[in-house]
Amino acid sequence: MRPLHCLYLAWLVVISSHVPMQAAGSARLTVYVVNYPLQYFAERIAGEHATVVFPAPSEVDPAFWMPDPPTIAAYQRADLILLNGATYEKWLTKVTLPYARHVDTSAGFQARYIRLADAITHTHGPTGAHAHEGYAFTTWLDFDLATQQAQAIAGALSRKQPELRETFQRRYAALAKDLMALDAELQASVAKRPQQPFLASHPVYDYLVRRYGLRLKSLHWESDVMPSEAEWAKLRELRQEHPAQWMIWEADPMPEIVARLRTMDINSVVFAPCANVPQQGDFLSVMRQNVANLSAAFQ
Amino acid sequence: MMDSLYLTWQYVVFHKIKTLILVACVTLIATLPLALELLLRESEQQLLARAAATPLVLGAKGSTLELVMNSLYFSTETPETLSMATMHQVMTSNLALPIPLYVRFQARGFPIVGTTFDYFDFRGLRIAAGRPLTILGECVIGATVAERLRLKPGDSLISAPENLFDLAGAYPLKMQVVGVLQKAYTADDLAVFVDLHTTWVIAGLGHGHQELAHTTDTTVLLQRSDTSVTANAKLQLYTEVTADNVDTFHFHGDAATYPLTAVSAVPHDAKSATLLRGRYLARETPHHMVRPKDVVDRLLAEIFRIKNVLDAVVLVVSGATVLAIALIFALSLRLRQKEMTTIFQLGCRRRTIARLLASEMLIIACLSGALCTGVLVVLAHVDSDLVRLWMVR
Amino acid sequence: MIRMRALTFCYPNTDLRLHIPELTVAEAQKVAIIGPSSAGKTTLLQLIAGILTPQAGSVHVGNVHVNALSDARRRGFRITTIGFIFQDFALLDYLNVLDNILHPYRITGALRLRHDIRTRAAKLATEMGIGDKLQRRPEALSQGEKQRVAICRALLPYPKLILADEATGNLDPANKTRILELLCRTVEAHHATLVAVTHDYELFGYFDRVIDFRHFGSSVIS
Numbered sequence: 001m002r003p004l005h006c007l008y009l010a011w012l013v014v015i016s017s018h019v020p021m022q023a024a025g026s027a028r029l030t031v032y033v034v035n036y037p038l039q040y041f042a043e044r045i046a047g048e049h050a051t052v053v054f055p056a057p058s059e060v061d062p063a064f065w066m067p068d069p070p071t072i073a074a075y076q077r078a079d080l081i082l083l084n085g086a087t088y089e090k091w092l093t094k095v096t097l098p099y100a101r102h103v104d105t106s107a108g109f110q111a112r113y114i115r116l117a118d119a120i121t122h123t124h125g126p127t128g129a130h131a132h133e134g135y136a137f138t139t140w141l142d143f144d145l146a147t148q149q150a151q152a153i154a155g156a157l158s159r160k161q162p163e164l165r166e167t168f169q170r171r172y173a174a175l176a177k178d179l180m181a182l183d184a185e186l187q188a189s190v191a192k193r194p195q196q197p198f199l200a201s202h203p204v205y206d207y208l209v210r211r212y213g214l215r216l217k218s219l220h221w222e223s224d225v226m227p228s229e230a231e232w233a234k235l236r237e238l239r240q241e242h243p244a245q246w247m248i249w250e251a252d253p254m255p256e257i258v259a260r261l262r263t264m265d266i267n268s269v270v271f272a273p274c275a276n277v278p279q280q281g282d283f284l285s286v287m288r289q290n291v292a293n294l295s296a297a298f299q
Numbered sequence: 300m301m302d303s304l305y306l307t308w309q310y311v312v313f314h315k316i317k318t319l320i321l322v323a324c325v326t327l328i329a330t331l332p333l334a335l336e337l338l339l340r341e342s343e344q345q346l347l348a349r350a351a352a353t354p355l356v357l358g359a360k361g362s363t364l365e366l367v368m369n370s371l372y373f374s375t376e377t378p379e380t381l382s383m384a385t386m387h388q389v390m391t392s393n394l395a396l397p398i399p400l401y402v403r404f405q406a407r408g409f410p411i412v413g414t415t416f417d418y419f420d421f422r423g424l425r426i427a428a429g430r431p432l433t434i435l436g437e438c439v440i441g442a443t444v445a446e447r448l449r450l451k452p453g454d455s456l457i458s459a460p461e462n463l464f465d466l467a468g469a470y471p472l473k474m475q476v477v478g479v480l481q482k483a484y485t486a487d488d489l490a491v492f493v494d495l496h497t498t499w500v501i502a503g504l505g506h507g508h509q510e511l512a513h514t515t516d517t518t519v520l521l522q523r524s525d526t527s528v529t530a531n532a533k534l535q536l537y538t539e540v541t542a543d544n545v546d547t548f549h550f551h552g553d554a555a556t557y558p559l560t561a562v563s564a565v566p567h568d569a570k571s572a573t574l575l576r577g578r579y580l581a582r583e584t585p586h587h588m589v590r591p592k593d594v595v596d597r598l599l600a601e602i603f604r605i606k607n608v609l610d611a612v613v614l615v616v617s618g619a620t621v622l623a624i625a626l627i628f629a630l631s632l633r634l635r636q637k638e639m640t641t642i643f644q645l646g647c648r649r650r651t652i653a654r655l656l657a658s659e660m661l662i663i664a665c666l667s668g669a670l671c672t673g674v675l676v677v678l679a680h681v682d683s684d685l686v687r688l689w690m691v692r
Numbered sequence: 693m694i695r696m697r698a699l700t701f702c703y704p705n706t707d708l709r710l711h712i713p714e715l716t717v718a719e720a721q722k723v724a725i726i727g728p729s730s731a732g733k734t735t736l737l738q739l740i741a742g743i744l745t746p747q748a749g750s751v752h753v754g755n756v757h758v759n760a761l762s763d764a765r766r767r768g769f770r771i772t773t774i775g776f777i778f779q780d781f782a783l784l785d786y787l788n789v790l791d792n793i794l795h796p797y798r799i800t801g802a803l804r805l806r807h808d809i810r811t812r813a814a815k816l817a818t819e820m821g822i823g824d825k826l827q828r829r830p831e832a833l834s835q836g837e838k839q840r841v842a843i844c845r846a847l848l849p850y851p852k853l854i855l856a857d858e859a860t861g862n863l864d865p866a867n868k869t870r871i872l873e874l875l876c877r878t879v880e881a882h883h884a885t886l887v888a889v890t891h892d893y894e895l896f897g898y899f900d901r902v903i904d905f906r907h908f909g910s911s912v913i914s
Contacts, residue, residue, distance in 0.1 A: 066546065072433040076416055093505070093554075094435040094545055096494040098416035100396045107391075302798035302805070306787070313786030313829075641782040644743055646771030647799035648764065 029160055032078040034089050035062045035275050037140040038105060040283035041150040042082060044175045045168050046157055053078070054277070062275050063137060066091045080156055084149075086113045087134035103156040105149040106139050114206045136206035138273050143183035143287075145207060147176045178284055182291050186212055189295035196298060197244040199235075199266065204273055205248060217242050223253040236264070246297040269293045300654065307658035317631065318663065324624050325667035328617045330674050335613065337675065339606060341682040342689075343599055349485055350595035352422075354572060355564040357381070357389065357397075357579065357588045367594040370400050370561035372486045373410035377403050380558035381586055387555065392578070394571040395564040396421075401498040402560050405459045406474070409444050412490045413498025421565060424487055428452055429478035432494055435548055436540025439478040443488040450476050455539075456491060458501050472501045473539035484687035496550070499557055500540075505550035507540065564588070632656065693719040693853060693885040694740055699749030701732075701739060710735055712749070715903070719852075722876055722886040724896055727905025733889040736905075737855045740887065741774050742766035753853060768802045775846030775884075777875075779858035781838045783830040783845075790826040793817060793844045803849055816844045820874060836867035843875055847882060854879055856888035860895065872898050 029050040033039045039054040046052065055071050056062040067075065072095050075081055081097060083089055085106035106113075114136040140146040154172035158165040190196075190212045203218035217238055221227050227235075247261060248271045258268045271290040272278070278286050311318040349371055358366035359379035368374040380401075389397040398421055401413035418424075419431065429452030432439050438456060440448075450456065454476045474493060482488060499505050540548060550557075566572035579588040632639075639652055678685075694717035702709040710732040717723050727733050738744040739751055742758040751758045756769060776782075783792050791798075793813045797805040817823045820840040822833075830838055839859065846854055859875065860868040876898045879886045888899070896902050 069433040073430065076431065093496050093550060094548060096416045096432040098420065099390065100417045306798055309791065310786045638784060641778070642799050644776055645796055645799065646767045648767055651799045
């Protein structure tokens with residue numbers, strides 16, 4: 001082979017080794033989400049192919065957060081907007097977003113939304129239509145539904161970048177495997193004591209309850225606020241027909257509350273919904289801890 | 300021949316006014332039909348352009364013309380409405396991007412167009428001042444609306460009540476102008492764009508008011524139970540969406556039943572378009588999917604039949620002008636009778652006289668031709684702008 | 693130069709009948725023709741020039757039997773051989789002086805407009821005292837200047853015969869004399885024959901011969 005040919009081939013090898021291995025036309029997507037679970041799912045599936053943005057402040061509950069106009073404008077400019085659905089985004093009817101680029105990740109199981117039982121609706125006049133107070137929206141606490149939401153995300157990303165469909169599907173499968181492992185573990189735990197009664201500090205576990213068949217009654221207690229005596233009395237009254245020995249908290253409760261509950265023979269266990277970014281770990285590690293915490297109650 | 304042209308040139312230059320009149324008449328005869336043809340063709344193209352840019356429109360069965368005119372040109376005649384559920388059907392079909400439209404209300408004589416953010420991308424509309432829509436109650440106005448009403452971002456605009464005597468119907472909503480669009484030379488310049496939900500607020504399907512579930516003001520309540528509260532007419536509804544009260548705005552009833560006047564459908568490809576149209580061909584379906592281009596084509600064919608009348612008129616006018624020109628040339632010949640007699644007496648040939656007259660006609664024709672060409676070239680250059688100015692008035 | 697024999701002419705539908713038994717004009721002669729109005733003096737000039745054709749008789753100009761020529765040949769003969777000076781000057785108001793002088797060269801193929809012709813025209817105009825007015829239009833000239841332009845136009849093709857029909861009729865007395873002097877001097881210089889119809893008896897002295905139209909026996913038949 002002539003020296004020039006060798007040189008040319010060597011140049012080609014050098015050049016090709018420096019070319020980023022990215023398929024043609026696959027620019028990095030900008031994906032905006034409305035809560036942390038969706039951020040986690042999107043990052044697991046899209047990886048380096050997308051910049052996932054969750055603009056809610058870390059100290060707020062995203063379900064009750066309203067983005068300001070500049071943030072809404074940022075949502076409008078995103079390549080993809082991932083919505084939780086099930087009326088999670090209360091602000092959706094009050095903002096203008098492009099239908100072309102938003103995806104309701106729970107649209108696939110709309111028929112399985114849980115309507116809020118004790119919401120107070122209102123009408124105008126005796127014959128007016130009701131204003132619906134909505135549905136339970138922590139859909140990701142049902143790991144099967146969470147898997148479906150992740151699948152919707154994978155589908156949306158694949159439609160945006162069809163050349164990366166296989167990558168997204170592969171990553172989705174890995175995520176689904178992790179989520180279903182959690183699902184199986186929790187199913188197995190619950191199976192040990194299926195009729196175990198529980199209390200919950202807040203009514204945010206509807207999908208968890210339905211999926212795993214928990215017997216659960218909810219209160220409206222804050223983990224960092226000592227309940228009033230009336231609320232303690234209400235708890236005592238509730239326990240008469242629902243003798244729960246475990247209370248599920250969204251976050252670590254005050255030691256005083258834990259201690260007082262212990263006097264009532266009620267143990268506290270944390271099952272963090274993880275709607276916003278956790279201080280430590282990620283969605284999966286938080287859920288694994290949640291499942292471990294809850295599984296302890298079935299021992 | 301050159302001598303004849305030279306003499307004739309000197310003659311026409313000397314008799315400027317007569318020459319100008321003749322040139323003007325001939326130019327008019329030549330230019331008018333061609334200019335009309337140019338402008339009519341451009342008008343046709345522009346009318347068709349908007350229709351051609353809108354692949355499909357879904358509406359309730361009824362007049363296709365009314366549907367197209369309302370959804371493309373925001374005419375005041377509102378077609379029968381269809382529901383949001385129908386729009387969701389299009390969305391879930393994955394065959395097209397649906398762009399809902401609710402064009403029913405007006406604000407100071409301009410149509411309020413309720414739609415989604417996709418509309419602006421679809422029509423290629425850009426913001427000239429301010430920002431796009433973000434929050435309920437905001438509006439973005441077309442360039443002509445801004446000019447005529449002298450509005451800018453930060454100003455407000457109140458929707459007009461549909462019926463002054465129907466107090467329970469649509470009530471005026473004070474909308475915040477947040478943006479002004481760049482001039483598009485289409486019907487979009489004359490529109491007030493709001494989010495779809497804002498038009499539903501104007502329609503009375505949504506509103507904001509004080510919180511009722513835990514209110515202590517019993518004078519606004521008809522009845523209360525553990526799960527339901529019924530308010531009476533005393534309850535004051537907000538007439539403007541502000542940062543303080545936006546959270547209180549909500550909607551009653553099933554959103555799937557909320558009304559639209561049309562859904563523009565942008566199919567993903569030709570096959571999707573065919574499949575989508577096929578879904579609405581059945582006689583029993585209450586909706587129809589139309590191709591605006593077909594509807595506007597038919598409309599233009601009817602309208603431009605008048606072109607035949609115009610052509611006939613132009614022909615008659617041209618004939619009269621030709622006669623007038625012939626008369627002018629005949630009078631000119633009489634005026635030059637002495638000159639002709641003189642050169643005859645001097646000994647010129649008979650064909651010299653004919654040449655002189657022919658040269659005059661030739662020079663007039665050439666000048667008119669040049670002027671006509673110039674006018675048509677300029678017109679061809681500015682015809683699209685002229686037609687836009689006339690159409691978007 | 694001019695010979696007319698047994699010439700008879702009458703206009704259709706009029707009472708004017710012209711009968712000329714014989715008329716001869718020698719070469720380089722300056723002849724004045726006088727007579728009452730409507731006697732046919734202009735008609736005579738037109739018969740000489742071949743503009744009109746007699747019903748009987750012959751007209752010879754030089755060796756050319758004018759009334760035997762075809763219309764086209766007569767025109768060609770006329771423009772190359774005969775120069776016309778009209779009472780009302782017959783200038784074209786849309787041409788300047790130079791173009792008016794050059795006019796005959798532009799209306800016939802028999803005369804070629806070459807550069808030397810333009811030079812000659814300018815020289816002729818200078819001789820006539822209007823050399824500085826070549827770019828002006830007739831409206832800017834006096835009556836005398838206009839007639840000088842007409843004379844230049846008539847003389848430019850070096851015609852053998854000049855026919856002047858009341859050439860001084862529209863001029864004031866001072867100009868009449870001046871123009872006629874100029875005309876006669878130029879005609880002599882060009883060795884041309886001049887036949888001029890005139891009413892101005894005081895100018896007879898400039899002519900070699902005066903022909904009284906009444907001698908031809910022409911009369912208006914009543």
